[in-house]
Amino acid sequence: MVYGKEGYNMPLPSFHYHEPASLVEACRMLASFGEKGILMAGGTDLLVKMKSREVQPENIISLTQLKEINRISFTDNHLTIGAGCTISQIAESAVICSAFPALASGAEHLGSPTVRNMGTIGGNIMTASPAADLPPALMAYGASVRLKSNNQERFLPLEQIFCSPGVTCIKENEILADIHIEKPQEMSGAGFFKLGNRKALQISIINGACYVALNPENGKIQTSRIVLGAVAPIPIRAVSAEEVLMGQKPCADLFEKAGKAAALGCKPIDDLRGSAEYRKDMVGVLTRRTLLSAFEQIERT
Amino acid sequence: MKQTIELSINQQAYTIDIEPHITLLDMLRNELELLGTKRGCEKGDCGTCTVLVNGKPVNACLYLAVRANGKEILTVEGLETDAGLHPLQKGFLEKGAVQCGFCTPGMLMASVSLLDENPTPTEKEVRTAISGNLCRCTGYQHIVDAILSVQEKG
Numbered sequence: 001m002v003y004g005k006e007g008y009n010m011p012l013p014s015f016h017y018h019e020p021a022s023l024v025e026a027c028r029m030l031a032s033f034g035e036k037g038i039l040m041a042g043g044t045d046l047l048v049k050m051k052s053r054e055v056q057p058e059n060i061i062s063l064t065q066l067k068e069i070n071r072i073s074f075t076d077n078h079l080t081i082g083a084g085c086t087i088s089q090i091a092e093s094a095v096i097c098s099a100f101p102a103l104a105s106g107a108e109h110l111g112s113p114t115v116r117n118m119g120t121i122g123g124n125i126m127t128a129s130p131a132a133d134l135p136p137a138l139m140a141y142g143a144s145v146r147l148k149s150n151n152q153e154r155f156l157p158l159e160q161i162f163c164s165p166g167v168t169c170i171k172e173n174e175i176l177a178d179i180h181i182e183k184p185q186e187m188s189g190a191g192f193f194k195l196g197n198r199k200a201l202q203i204s205i206i207n208g209a210c211y212v213a214l215n216p217e218n219g220k221i222q223t224s225r226i227v228l229g230a231v232a233p234i235p236i237r238a239v240s241a242e243e244v245l246m247g248q249k250p251c252a253d254l255f256e257k258a259g260k261a262a263a264l265g266c267k268p269i270d271d272l273r274g275s276a277e278y279r280k281d282m283v284g285v286l287t288r289r290t291l292l293s294a295f296e297q298i299e300r301t
Numbered sequence: 302m303k304q305t306i307e308l309s310i311n312q313q314a315y316t317i318d319i320e321p322h323i324t325l326l327d328m329l330r331n332e333l334e335l336l337g338t339k340r341g342c343e344k345g346d347c348g349t350c351t352v353l354v355n356g357k358p359v360n361a362c363l364y365l366a367v368r369a370n371g372k373e374i375l376t377v378e379g380l381e382t383d384a385g386l387h388p389l390q391k392g393f394l395e396k397g398a399v400q401c402g403f404c405t406p407g408m409l410m411a412s413v414s415l416l417d418e419n420p421t422p423t424e425k426e427v428r429t430a431i432s433g434n435l436c437r438c439t440g441y442q443h444i445v446d447a448i449l450s451v452q453e454k455g
Binding site: 011012013014015016017019043044047048051060062064088111112113114115117118199200201 | 302304320321322323324327343344345346348351357358359360363364365367368411429430432433434
C-alpha cells in the first residue's frame with residue numbers, strides 16, 4: 001500500500017478500546033488512565049488526528065453508547081442537550097429548530113450528512129477548533145455546560161471553557177456531560193452565519209452568531225450577544241459591537257455601526273482560507289446581515 | 302487485543318474477532334472482501350466509503366469496526382436483491398450517472414438513505430443528501446437526475 005506524503009492514508013495506530021456503560025464508569029476510567037487515556041465521541045476528528053499520528057492514545061474511552069448523554073430534553077423552558085447527541089439530532093430536533101434557530105442553523109451547516117451523523121455536540125465543543133460551528137450559536141444563547149468528574153460536578157458558562165486552539169480549561173479528569181440553555185425571552189431573535197468556499201465539508205473562513213433581545217416596554221435593545229469564530233484563537237464576543245447596540249432602537253443604521261465595530265474589534269490572522277483583511281470585511285457585512293435577520297424574527301412574532 | 306463483535310451486514314449475521322484499531326472500511330474490504338465500499342481520502346472528506354449503519358449514512362473510514370457491534374450495516378453489495386438491481390442502481394445506469402465509477406457506491410448509499418426517509422425529495426434535498434460525496438468526473442447533474450428519476454417511476 002502506498003501511503004500519502006502528509007501521513008494521511010496510514011492505518012490507525014493500535015490502542016485499547018473501552019466502552020463504559022455509564023458516565024460514572026467513564027469518569028472512573030478517565031481518572032485511572034490519566035494521560036494514557038483519551039475520550040472519543042463521534043471520532044470524526046480524533047481518528048483523523050490518529051491517522052496522521054498527531055495523537056497516539058494508549059486507551060480510547062468511547063462515549064457513543066452512553067444513552068444518558070444522548071438525549072435532547074426541553075422542560076420548564078430549559079433546554080438540555082446531552083454531549084453525545086449527534087449534529088444530525090440537533091439539526092432535526094423540532095424544539096431546537098423552533099426555539100433556537102441559530103443553533104439549528106449552525107448544526108445544519110456543519111460538515112456533511114455523514115459527518116453530522118457521527119460527530120457530536122460534545123466533540124464539536126471539546127475539540128476547541130477556533131472555527132467550530134456550534135460554539136458561536138451556543139454562546140450567543142448564553143449556554144452553560146455541566147462537567148462531571150469522579151467525585152464532583154460543576155457548571156460553567158460555555159464561553160469560559162476555551163483557552164487556545166485545541167485546548168480547553170476543563171480539568172483532565174472531567175467529562176462534558178451536557179449543555180444547558182434557557183429559552184430566550186419574548187421579543188428576542190438570533191441568527192447564525194458561516195462563510196466558506198463551498199456549501200459542504202468546509203472549515204469556516206469566519207462564522208458567528210448574534211442574539212438580540214428588546215425591552216418589551218420601549219422596544220430598545222436590552223441584551224445582545226455577538227459571537228465570532230475563526231477570527232481569534234478561540235470563539236470571542238464582539239464586545240464593542242454589543243456596546244453599540246445597548247439601549248438603542250434597532251434599525252438598519254445601527255446594525256451597520258455594530259458590524260463596523262465588530263470588524264474593527266477583531267484581530268484575525270492570514271491563513272490559507274482567507275486573509276485577515278478579508279475576514280475583517282466579512283465580519284462587518286455578515287454581522288450586520290445577521291443582526292438584521294435576528295431583528296426580523298422579532299418583528300414577525 | 303482482538304474483540305468479538307456480532308453484527309448484521311447486508312442482512313446476514315456475522316461474528317468477527319477484530320482489533321479495535323481496524324476501521325469498518327478495512328474490515329469490510331480486507332477481512333470480508335466486500336470491495337464495493339471504496340477507500341478514498343481516509344479522513345471523511347470524499348464520501349466514497351459511505352455505508353449505512355442502522356439506516357444512517359456514515360464514513361466507514363472514520364467508524365471503528367468495534368463500534369458496529371450489534372448494528373445493522375448496509376453496503377452497496379446489499380442493494381441488489383433476487384428481484385434484480387435496486388431502483389437507484391437502475392436509475393444510475395439509465396441516466397449515465399457513472400463515469401469512472403469510484404464515487405458510485407458512496408453516491409448510491411447516500412441516496413438510498415435519502416429515499417428511505419423521504420421518497421419524494423426535491424432537487425435541493427437530493428443535492429444536500431450527496432453534499433458529502435465528491436465526484437471528480439464532474440458528473441453531479443447526471444447523478445442528481447438518476448436519483449430524481451426513481452420517484453418519477455413511483
